[in-house]
Amino acid sequence: xxxxxxxxxxxxxxxxxxxxxxxxxxxxxxxxxxxxxxxxxxxxxxxxxxxxxxxxxxxxxxxxxxxxxxxxxxxxxxxxxxxxxxxxxxxxxxxxxxxxxxxxxxxxxxxxxx
Amino acid sequence: xxxxxxxxxxxxxxxxxxxxxxxxxxxxxxxxxxxxxxxxxxxxxxxxxxxxxxxxxxxxxxxxxxxxxxxxxxxxxxxxxxxxxxxxxxxxxxxxxxxxxxxxxxxxxxxxx
Numbered sequence: 357x358x359x360x361x362x363x364x365x366x367x368x369x370x371x372x373x374x375x376x377x378x379x380x381x382x383x384x385x386x387x388x389x390x391x392x393x394x395x396x397x398x399x400x401x402x403x404x405x406x407x408x409x410x411x412x413x414x415x416x417x418x419x420x421x422x423x424x425x426x427x428x429x430x431x432x433x434x435x436x437x438x439x440x441x442x443x444x445x446x447x448x449x450x451x452x453x454x455x456x457x458x459x460x461x462x463x464x465x466x467x468x469x470x
Numbered sequence: 471x472x473x474x475x476x477x478x479x480x481x482x483x484x485x486x487x488x489x490x491x492x493x494x495x496x497x498x499x500x501x502x503x504x505x506x507x508x509x510x511x512x513x514x515x516x517x518x519x520x521x522x523x524x525x526x527x528x529x530x531x532x533x534x535x536x537x538x539x540x541x542x543x544x545x546x547x548x549x550x551x552x553x554x555x556x557x558x559x560x561x562x563x564x565x566x567x568x569x570x571x572x573x574x575x576x577x578x579x580x581x582x583x
Contacts (some may be wrong), residue, residue: 388567396479399513399558406569414570441558446512452511452569456501456562465539 358382362462363441363446367412370467377446377465379431386452390414390422390445399446405430406452429436437469473497473563474576484582489546491577493559502542503560504533507576512556516544549581 360420362379379388386407391399401414403422411422419441421433430449434441443465448459474495475484493502497507499521505513517526519542530553532545534573541566546553563570 370580381537384577387571389571392576398476398574399573401570401572404570412570448513450571455502456518456571458503458518459505459513461512461514463511 360447360449360460360462362465366466371469373437374435377445379430379462381428381449384447385452389448390432391446394443439469442469443467472582473572474561474574476557476559476577478577480578482580483549486548489549489579490543492543493574494541498539499561504544505558506555508555551581551583554579554581
């Protein structure tokens with residue numbers, strides 16, 4: 357049981373390049389999230405999904421796109437990377453339902469845009 | 471912006487001293503969660519508080535939810551070097567059905583041995 361797995365763990369991009377971060381969970385969770393973590397800023401929500409085929413904007417969605425074609429996968433895309441997108445990205449998932457449930461996080465992806 | 475404000479941003483304590491971090495919201499919360507992130511690691515769930523005035527304990531950690539459900543605190547008694555890390559509170563934005571999970575800015579705890 358792997359939990360939440362993020363691919364890749366590290367990446368260096370040149371300004372203007374594109375890339376996709378993959379998040380996979382094997383817990384059959386309904387909800388999935390992408391956060392970015394920057395010093396002093398905590399965890400800021402980029403986009404999230406409440407089920408297969410759905411996506412919604414978070415607090416800082418600009419410059420990112422997401423897709424949830426399969427329940428177990430949540431993809432985060434950067435179409436044209438900028439140095440301001442240098443950050444550590446975390447994916448998380450949690451069980452759905454009326455009550456709040458704990459979120460499980462992946463190990464993170466450290467992205468540097470030069 | 472953030473739905474919850476977390477203070478302080480950083481705290482340095484001597485091993486054995488106590489530590490407290492606070493989360494404050496301008497709106498009434500349905501519940502609040504707390505997470506811990508060790509240096510270089512990922513956030514890990516600690517606890518969830520749901521009821522007004524609720525107090526929960528985990529060994530040296532005490533979690534409180536305010537009577538008005540607008541604030542919460544995490545208190546660590548007699549800190550140890552293993553307590554080092556960043557502590558986050560997290561809340562659901564809007565109603566509990568939206569699924570939008572928002573985190574506070576976090577409090578980073580350093581413990582000097």
